[in-house]
Amino acid sequence: MKRTFKDYLVITLKGMGMGAADVVPGVSGGTIAFIVGIYEELINSIKSINLESIKLLLRFKIADFWKAINANFLLSVFIGIMISVLSLAKVITWLLETHPVLVWSFFFGLVLASTWSVSKRIKKLSISRWAIFIFGAALAFFITDATPASTPDSLWFIFICGAIAICAMILPGISGSFILVLLGKYMFIMSAIKEINIPVIAIFAVGAGIGIIAFSNVLSYLLNKYHDMTIATLAGFMFGSLNKIWPWKETIETFVDRHGIVKPLVEKNILPNQFVWQGFLLMIFGIILVITLEKVSEKNKFVPTKISSK
Numbered sequence: 001m002k003r004t005f006k007d008y009l010v011i012t013l014k015g016m017g018m019g020a021a022d023v024v025p026g027v028s029g030g031t032i033a034f035i036v037g038i039y040e041e042l043i044n045s046i047k048s049i050n051l052e053s054i055k056l057l058l059r060f061k062i063a064d065f066w067k068a069i070n071a072n073f074l075l076s077v078f079i080g081i082m083i084s085v086l087s088l089a090k091v092i093t094w095l096l097e098t099h100p101v102l103v104w105s106f107f108f109g110l111v112l113a114s115t116w117s118v119s120k121r122i123k124k125l126s127i128s129r130w131a132i133f134i135f136g137a138a139l140a141f142f143i144t145d146a147t148p149a150s151t152p153d154s155l156w157f158i159f160i161c162g163a164i165a166i167c168a169m170i171l172p173g174i175s176g177s178f179i180l181v182l183l184g185k186y187m188f189i190m191s192a193i194k195e196i197n198i199p200v201i202a203i204f205a206v207g208a209g210i211g212i213i214a215f216s217n218v219l220s221y222l223l224n225k226y227h228d229m230t231i232a233t234l235a236g237f238m239f240g241s242l243n244k245i246w247p248w249k250e251t252i253e254t255f256v257d258r259h260g261i262v263k264p265l266v267e268k269n270i271l272p273n274q275f276v277w278q279g280f281l282l283m284i285f286g287i288i289l290v291i292t293l294e295k296v297s298e299k300n301k302f303v304p305t306k307i308s309s310k
Helices: 005-022 029-035 039-047 051-058 062-068 071-098 100-119 127-144 155-169 176-182 186-194 198-225 227-245 276-299
Strands: 249-256 262-269
Touching: 005 029, 005 071, 029 039, 029 100, 029 227, 039 071, 039 198, 051 062, 062 071, 071 100, 071 186, 100 227, 100 276, 127 227, 155 176, 155 198, 176 186, 186 198, 198 227
Parallel strands: none
Antiparallel strands: 249 262
16 A cells, blocks of 8 residues: 555644644654654654664665655654744743643543543553553653743753653653653743754754663564563553643742743642633643544555565
8 A cells, every 4th residue: 555645735734733832842743643643654754864874875775774764654744843832932932821721621522522532552451451552641641740840951961851751742641741841841841842953853862862762772672572561551551641631720939030920830630710611622622623534544554565675
């Protein structure tokens, strides 16, 4: 089965969904990849960028290298992500500042439904799988409940931030953007993107590239060898992350950003107190959207053919 231009256009749109999620602290691009049915192919394609495929490139066997890493797929996803990151960074941050309850309500519905969607991929339920689900949920809850840190703006630290954040970005339930918040670098990186700060963006991208190639190998191995346990852990991550994206919050502590704007630093979840029916309506819309995307993805599921690098 070969993909058409239309297929790659759809993949680009899915990448745009990942990119839109990646700029939101609390929603993972990996969650969106799971929802739209490209997660495992994405991990395995990234994993294929290894010594064997690089040898093909060094021997100028460009066509073989391109096939070996499933490059048409990766390029389509990457283009979609970049379109969203570059075009939606201002829009998403503006919406989060002006309509936070409504935005988080929609994402809460997305993540809640996708937790169920991902958990259905567990082939056989058992006590051990339930235990690892609970562990994943507890770990995600602990991470999302942590307080952001104050960290340096040095390029070496930006490199580390890129390597760590990208790993979280491909983990459903743990947002790479939120990891940047914890590391105290979310607004710094977002400002660099808005202002097209090439040195910062380049160092962050290099760190992200190295981090994602290394981490995808680990994740691919776990998915292949311990599929159900890995899926249960990822579903747990997603469920635990609901703590972070609960729409109704009360600010406990604030901070002043580099532009002199006061923003929340520490928040606690509270009962719905504003935009209640609108918020729940958007949650339902998010749930319906996940169910619809899942059905569409099942109908158009693509099984990639393994390409030999020899």
